Amino acid sequence: MEIVNVLSNVLFVLALGYYFMTNMQWYSYKLDRVLFHHTKTWWHLVYFLIPLFLYFAVSRETNFSIVVSLAYIAMLYMWRKEQDKPLVFTGRVKRFFGALIFFTLFLVMMKYIIKFEILVVIIPLILAYFVSSMIEKILFRGFQMKAEKKLESMPNMVVVGITASYGKTSIKNYVAHILSAKYNVYATPRSVNTFGGILKDINEDLPTDTEVYVVEMGARGAGDIAEIAKFVNPHLAVVGKIGPAHIEYFGSLENIRNTKMEILSSERLKEAWVHDSAKLSPIAHVHTFGKEISGVKATLDGLDFEMDNELYHANILGSFNAMNLGLAIKVAKALDVDEESIKKQLNSLEPTPHRLQRMDAGGKVIIDDSFNGNIDGMMEGFNLASTYTGRKVLITPGLVEVDDEFNIQVAKRADEVFDVVVLTGDLNYRIFQQYVDESKLVKLESKDKMQEMLIEQTQAGDLILFANDAPSFI
Numbered sequence: 001m002e003i004v005n006v007l008s009n010v011l012f013v014l015a016l017g018y019y020f021m022t023n024m025q026w027y028s029y030k031l032d033r034v035l036f037h038h039t040k041t042w043w044h045l046v047y048f049l050i051p052l053f054l055y056f057a058v059s060r061e062t063n064f065s066i067v068v069s070l071a072y073i074a075m076l077y078m079w080r081k082e083q084d085k086p087l088v089f090t091g092r093v094k095r096f097f098g099a100l101i102f103f104t105l106f107l108v109m110m111k112y113i114i115k116f117e118i119l120v121v122i123i124p125l126i127l128a129y130f131v132s133s134m135i136e137k138i139l140f141r142g143f144q145m146k147a148e149k150k151l152e153s154m155p156n157m158v159v160v161g162i163t164a165s166y167g168k169t170s171i172k173n174y175v176a177h178i179l180s181a182k183y184n185v186y187a188t189p190r191s192v193n194t195f196g197g198i199l200k201d202i203n204e205d206l207p208t209d210t211e212v213y214v215v216e217m218g219a220r221g222a223g224d225i226a227e228i229a230k231f232v233n234p235h236l237a238v239v240g241k242i243g244p245a246h247i248e249y250f251g252s253l254e255n256i257r258n259t260k261m262e263i264l265s266s267e268r269l270k271e272a273w274v275h276d277s278a279k280l281s282p283i284a285h286v287h288t289f290g291k292e293i294s295g296v297k298a299t300l301d302g303l304d305f306e307m308d309n310e311l312y313h314a315n316i317l318g319s320f321n322a323m324n325l326g327l328a329i330k331v332a333k334a335l336d337v338d339e340e341s342i343k344k345q346l347n348s349l350e351p352t353p354h355r356l357q358r359m360d361a362g363g364k365v366i367i368d369d370s371f372n373g374n375i376d377g378m379m380e381g382f383n384l385a386s387t388y389t390g391r392k393v394l395i396t397p398g399l400v401e402v403d404d405e406f407n408i409q410v411a412k413r414a415d416e417v418f419d420v421v422v423l424t425g426d427l428n429y430r431i432f433q434q435y436v437d438e439s440k441l442v443k444l445e446s447k448d449k450m451q452e453m454l455i456e457q458t459q460a461g462d463l464i465l466f467a468n469d470a471p472s473f474i
Helices: 002-026 032-038 042-061 064-080 091-110 119-152 170-177 197-205 223-231 255-263 323-335 340-347 376-386 404-417 429-435 446-457
Strands: 158-163 183-188 210-217 234-238 271-275 284-291 293-299 301-305 311-313 355-360 363-370 392-396 419-426 439-442 464-467
Touching: 002 032, 002 042, 002 064, 002 091, 032 311, 032 392, 042 064, 042 119, 091 119, 119 197, 119 223, 158 170, 158 223, 158 255, 170 183, 170 210, 170 323, 170 340, 197 223, 210 223, 223 255, 234 255, 234 340, 271 323, 284 323, 293 323, 293 376, 301 323, 311 323, 311 340, 323 340, 323 419, 340 392, 340 446, 376 404, 376 464, 392 404, 404 429, 419 446, 429 439, 439 446
Parallel strands: 158 210, 158 234, 183 210, 234 271, 271 284, 363 464, 392 419, 392 464, 419 439
Antiparallel strands: 293 301, 301 311, 355 363
């Protein structure tokens, strides 16, 4: 029976560790975000605290702890099936579980010498977290030194830094595409924009013959941009539109603004363009931007605008992209790309994946804006949809990490524009119930039923807008 109890102890601790590390991975391994900024904090009660209490209660009085352990594993299995982002067993996760197994077995043996039943469950988790965190810091420092050496070996490479509350990935892609007319350009891939992600990108993927490196910089708090800017030291910098994205972490719009401005701390900065929303007074090498754009015409067929007495066209959607493209053009001109090359590159520009990306399939017009999670971008998607003469279907979770007032705006506008509004998840359902006509509101309980829902709710001739795509843990 003692063997069964030991097995029960190990299984239960590993199951707790699985729940803990899944949430840590979702929230970029930030413990404070898991504890204080989780969008479903009740999960911690249901999937951690209650099972922990039951395990202690049973293990004290009976030999049925194995039953609790197996029931908990089964419960986690069902929980895991509902998530669209399962735990990825990276090196970091493997090291955590290695430490967890070691400390669990060690303390299980120790409990026969010193009686501390509760600690053989809690202490292994705490020790594994702190030990694995220390190992990660040591490895991270080595990783950083390796990236430093690589950058030092490329002294002639020009670095362009880009940050914004909204649109930084699009600006990065546009800058890289236009500059590729003249230079060997490399840009951070997809939405890689954290210090750790950029270090990994430099070490593993940055080609040694790169002439211009375009770096996207993201932040969840003060100092995040400064850390990246100090490391890559951009020669040119772009600050796009600033707004309340992730305000839950920053606390105020002023804190967001100050954090974005950290990009200007680069020791090698020669020139920068900052959107008017930053309310920055222009100085010699830092230009405010926004008023140059005029004559914007955005339709489902493309975008036209005027800047500095030049007309530009691109086959991408969204009037806000005029500003993003304008910033990219400014960077290109600063690096001596001629006007003809710029316009040629604009004509061959592809939309940023999942950001107002148009697809035509099965007689339906599909607008994939699933990676656009801000109020301005979502409203622009709605405005584009409103120009369509046929039936319109919206699929969205609403906005996340914003105040309710923004989702009220979204719900009201959605009710005006769309014939069917499909809400994915519970996060904003209460708000949409209040402001969207009951006859057109549909709730999608689980993403694995998406195909079934599309068959039931859409038909040939429809326009379908996927607006934002929050993971299921949100």
